[in-house]
Amino acid sequence: MAIHFHKVTIIGVGLIGGSFAKVLRATGLAGSITGLGRSRETLELALELGVIDHMELVAKHAVEGADLVVLASPVGTFEQLVYEIGPHLERGAILIDVGSVKGRMVHRIEEILPKEIQFVPCHPIAGKEKFGVFEATEKLFRGTNCILTPTKRTESAALNMLREVWITAGANVIIMDPDMHDEIFAAVSHMPHVAAFAMMCAVAELSTGTDNYLNFSGAGFKDFTRIAASSPEIWRDICLMNRDNIIQMLDRFLFSLNRIKQDLVANDAKRLEKHLKIASDARRGLG
Amino acid sequence: MAIHFHKVTIIGVGLIGGSFAKVLRATGLAGSITGLGRSRETLELALELGVIDHMELVAKHAVEGADLVVLASPVGTFEQLVYEIGPHLERGAILIDVGSVKGRMVHRIEEILPKEIQFVPCHPIAGKEKFGVFEATEKLFRGTNCILTPTKRTESAALNMLREVWITAGANVIIMDPDMHDEIFAAVSHMPHVAAFAMMCAVAELSTGTDNYLNFSGAGFKDFTRIAASSPEIWRDICLMNRDNIIQMLDRFLFSLNRIKQDLVANDAKRLEKHLKIASDARRGLG
Numbered sequence: 001m002a003i004h005f006h007k008v009t010i011i012g013v014g015l016i017g018g019s020f021a022k023v024l025r026a027t028g029l030a031g032s033i034t035g036l037g038r039s040r041e042t043l044e045l046a047l048e049l050g051v052i053d054h055m056e057l058v059a060k061h062a063v064e065g066a067d068l069v070v071l072a073s074p075v076g077t078f079e080q081l082v083y084e085i086g087p088h089l090e091r092g093a094i095l096i097d098v099g100s101v102k103g104r105m106v107h108r109i110e111e112i113l114p115k116e117i118q119f120v121p122c123h124p125i126a127g128k129e130k131f132g133v134f135e136a137t138e139k140l141f142r143g144t145n146c147i148l149t150p151t152k153r154t155e156s157a158a159l160n161m162l163r164e165v166w167i168t169a170g171a172n173v174i175i176m177d178p179d180m181h182d183e184i185f186a187a188v189s190h191m192p193h194v195a196a197f198a199m200m201c202a203v204a205e206l207s208t209g210t211d212n213y214l215n216f217s218g219a220g221f222k223d224f225t226r227i228a229a230s231s232p233e234i235w236r237d238i239c240l241m242n243r244d245n246i247i248q249m250l251d252r253f254l255f256s257l258n259r260i261k262q263d264l265v266a267n268d269a270k271r272l273e274k275h276l277k278i279a280s281d282a283r284r285g286l287g
Numbered sequence: 288m289a290i291h292f293h294k295v296t297i298i299g300v301g302l303i304g305g306s307f308a309k310v311l312r313a314t315g316l317a318g319s320i321t322g323l324g325r326s327r328e329t330l331e332l333a334l335e336l337g338v339i340d341h342m343e344l345v346a347k348h349a350v351e352g353a354d355l356v357v358l359a360s361p362v363g364t365f366e367q368l369v370y371e372i373g374p375h376l377e378r379g380a381i382l383i384d385v386g387s388v389k390g391r392m393v394h395r396i397e398e399i400l401p402k403e404i405q406f407v408p409c410h411p412i413a414g415k416e417k418f419g420v421f422e423a424t425e426k427l428f429r430g431t432n433c434i435l436t437p438t439k440r441t442e443s444a445a446l447n448m449l450r451e452v453w454i455t456a457g458a459n460v461i462i463m464d465p466d467m468h469d470e471i472f473a474a475v476s477h478m479p480h481v482a483a484f485a486m487m488c489a490v491a492e493l494s495t496g497t498d499n500y501l502n503f504s505g506a507g508f509k510d511f512t513r514i515a516a517s518s519p520e521i522w523r524d525i526c527l528m529n530r531d532n533i534i535q536m537l538d539r540f541l542f543s544l545n546r547i548k549q550d551l552v553a554n555d556a557k558r559l560e561k562h563l564k565i566a567s568d569a570r571r572g573l574g
Contacts, residue, residue, distance in 0.1 A: 125505045145503070180495060187490050188504040192511045198543035199482060200566035202536070203474050208467060214573055216432070217475040218412045220514045224479045227507040228570040232563035236556055239563075243551045249489070250548050254541065256485035261537050264530045269523055276519035276526075279487035283515040286501055 003161055006031045009066040011059070011081060013037055013046040016098050016126060017072030018136025021051050023169040026138040036062035037073075046133045060088040071097035076237030078105060082112045094118045094158050100189065101241045102149045103182035110153050118158035121178060123147040123185075124171060131231075142170030149178035186245030191253060193235055194246060196228035290448055296321045296353040298346070298368060300333040303385050303413060304359030305423025308338050310456040313425040323349035324360075333420045347375040358384035363524030365392060369399045381405045381445050387476065388528045389436040390469035397440050405445035408465060410434040410472075411458060418518075429457030436465035473532030478540060480522055481533060483515035 008024055010017045013035040024030035035052035036059060037043050043055035056062035063069050063085045071078050078097060089095065095117055099105065106121045113119055124146040146166040150159045163173050176184075206213040239246055256275075263272035295311055297304045300322040311317035322339035323346060324330050330342035343349035350356050350372045358365050365384060376382065382404055386392065393408045400406055411433040433453040437446045450460045463471075493500040526533055543562075550559035 125503070147503075184493075184495070184500050184503050187493050187500045188508045191489075192486060192508050194547050195482065195486060195544065196511060196570075197563050197566035198547055199479060199540060200569045201543040201546075201562060202478075202539040204565065204569035206471075206474050208471070213471050213474045214569070216412070216434075216471050217573065221475045221479050222573065223510045223513050224483060225570050225573070226510050228566045230567065232560050232567045235563050236560040239547075239551060239559060240554060240556060243554065247548060247551050250544065250551075252489040253486060254544060254548075256488040257482065257537065257541060257544075259488075260481050260485055260526075261534060261541075264526060264534050264537075267527060267530065269527060272526060273519050273523040275488060276484050276522050278491065279484035279515045280517065280519045282487045282491035282501070283483075283512050286504065286509065286512070286516075 003029055003164055004031070005029060005068040007034065007066045008032070008068045008070065009034045009036060009056075009062050010052065010070045010072055011036045011062070011085075012071070012073030012077075013042060013052060013133050013136075014072065015131055015133070015135050015140070016124065017070060018046060018049075018051045018133035019126070019138065019140035020070060020072065020098065020124075020169070021046075022136055022138040023141065024165075025050075027168050029165065029168065030068075034062050034066065042133060049133065049136075051133055051136055059084045063088050063090075063093075065090060067093050069093060069095045071095070071099065074231075074234045074237055075099035075101050075105060075241060076233070079108055079112070082109050086112060086114055086117070089114065089117050091116045092118075094120060094161070096120045096122050096162060098122050098124055100185065101182060101238055102178035103242065103245075105241055106149060106151060106178040110151060118155055120154060120158050120162040121149045122162060122166065123149070123181065124166070139170070141166065144171050145174055146171035147174045147176050147181060149176050149181050151178065182242050182245050186242055186249045190238060190242055190246045191249035193227050193230065194239065194250060195253060196225050197235070200225050200228045290316055290451055291318070292316060292355040293318045294321065294353045295319070295355045295357065296323060296343075296349050297339065297357045297359055298323045298349070299358070299360030299364075300324055300329060300339060300420050300423075301359065302418055302420070302422050302427070303411065304357060305333060305336075305338045305420035306413070306425065306427035307357060307359065307385065307411075307456070308333075309423055309425035310428065311452075312337075314455050316452060316455065317355075321349050321353065329420060336420065336423075338420055338423055346371045350375050350377075350380075352377060354380050356380060356382045358382070358386065361518075361521045361524055362386035362388050362392060362528060363520070366395055366399070369396050373399060373401055373404070376401065376404050378403045379405075381407060381448070383407045383409050383449060385409050385411055387472060388469060388525055389465035390529060390532075392528055393436060393438060393465040397438060405442055407441060407445050407449040408436045409449060409453065410436070410468065411453070426457070428453065431458050432461055433458035434461045434463050434468060436463050436468050438465065469529050469532050473529055473536045477525060477529055477533045478536035480514050480517065481526065481537060482540060483512050484522070487512050487515040
């Protein structure tokens with residue numbers, strides 16, 4: 001299959017959007033790449049770095065003539081963006097997103113999007129320790145999983161094309177139902193982020209009077225709470241867009257926490273060890 | 288100050304005990320080093336690696352003639368060990384431990400220990416991703432914090448001597464009250480471990496039917512739960528020895544978690560963002 005996009009528009013040229021642009025360029029999959037964003041500085045930097053060929057601040061202008069449009073801004077912006085760009089998309093264009101929620105968001109976008117536009121929802125599970133277009137690299141997706149969550153409305157031609165693109169980027173492609181995606185990621189990503197945020201809230205203000213307790217935190221605590229440094233705006237949106245699943249997973253977590261707390265209150269060494277061992281065995285299996 | 292121990296006995300020759308032995312040897316602080324343990328294989332390996340000079344399986348024989356005795360076995364074993372070795376310790380010998388709970392444990396050992404033996408409780412905050420004497424290195428403590436928690440009973444000569452030893456090992460020495468130590472470490476280490484164990488329990492059994500949810504976990508989840516791979520036996524003992532503080536910290540954590548859950552239930556974007564931002568700001572300050 002010879003894939004070539006005449007014009008690609010990347011909405012949100014950060015780490016993920018910029019890295020995806022670099023993949024397209026490095027593999028010759030794109031003719032020209034236009035970046036759309038809210039920040040002129042970011043777009044100028046992306047131009048300077050050669051990540052994009054053109055910059056644009058007005059959504060409907062940015063997508064004119066594009067045969068591939070990529071939503072790579074925070075997930076909370078997708079719905080409004082699709083309202084804005086929908087009527088201006090080329091007939092036959094493919095829209096994708098790279099957000100970390102699917103489920104209701106996918107169904108909502110399909111309601112808004114003109115029927116003649118294909119939508120292929122993508123979730124590249126790529127490292128995000130660092131942010132911004134300056135960190136973008138065509139290597140970002142190598143060896144990672146990328147989940148595609150098509151619906152009945154998604155044509156197999158568009159799905160297969162995007163599958164090829166992500167494989168070209170070095171990713172392992174997994175096809176999954178959008179609602180199943182949100183259940184799984186509530187468990188392995190969204191709820192753990194909430195827990196890390198809550199942990200920091202619980203500990204941040206504690207002090208001996210002269211020293212903040214956090215001064216004594218070791219590698220374990222730092223590992224545990226690293227994801228709490230993530231953007232509050234982005235995580236607010238993710239949490240709200242997947243709130244039912246996250247609430248359900250939080251309830252599971254609260255149950256497990258309270259169970260161990262009860263073992264401590266009861267001073268029950270046997271039950272405590274049993275509950276710790278379930279966890280330890282599972283974690284060792286994870287590598 | 289010229290410090291030299293004629294005979295040092297290390298009880299529990301694992302990563303920490305073995306690394307401490309290597310420091311003593313590398314810096315010429317010890318004449319001979321005897322290792323005591325439950326496992327003949329471990330001790331034979333320690334002998335082969337040159338970490339210890341002699342091995343011993345009977346506690347009272349191991350400490351005969353020693354002027355420094357190091358408790359480096361799991362904290363749950365300390366009380367029984369001090370009962371066993373107490374009557375056999377040399378007059379003027381120094382006993383130290385390298386456990387991660389202090390507080391009640393320190394007070395308990397001081398009750399049991401013969402008056403003429405000095406006790407200097409130590410907590411080296413050293414990385415423990417890997418285990419066992421094979422991983423022991425004299426570099427383990429370089430650049431780390433080591434907390435000493437003397438009591439009224441601790442003579443300043445013994446305290447200063449151990450301070451010098453840890454500085455020689457490359458550690459930054461902090462002196463702290465044993466009860467304050469346990470409050471702080473409940474917050475930054477023990478409760479977070481409990482949370483990681485509980486998180487694994489909550490997620491471990493979830494499956495799509497064909498795939499365990501854990502198969503989809505990314506770097507964030509693995510970071511978050513890494514400490515749950517720790518030994519259930521060791522953490523059972525730590526949890527029970529510091530249970531009052533850990534229960535109190537768990538309550539703070541449960542409060543923070545429930546607060547965010549309520550923000551989700553109420554679909555309150557503003558309050559949610561506010562709570563996430565407190566955490567994110569605190570975590571970014573931590574490095």
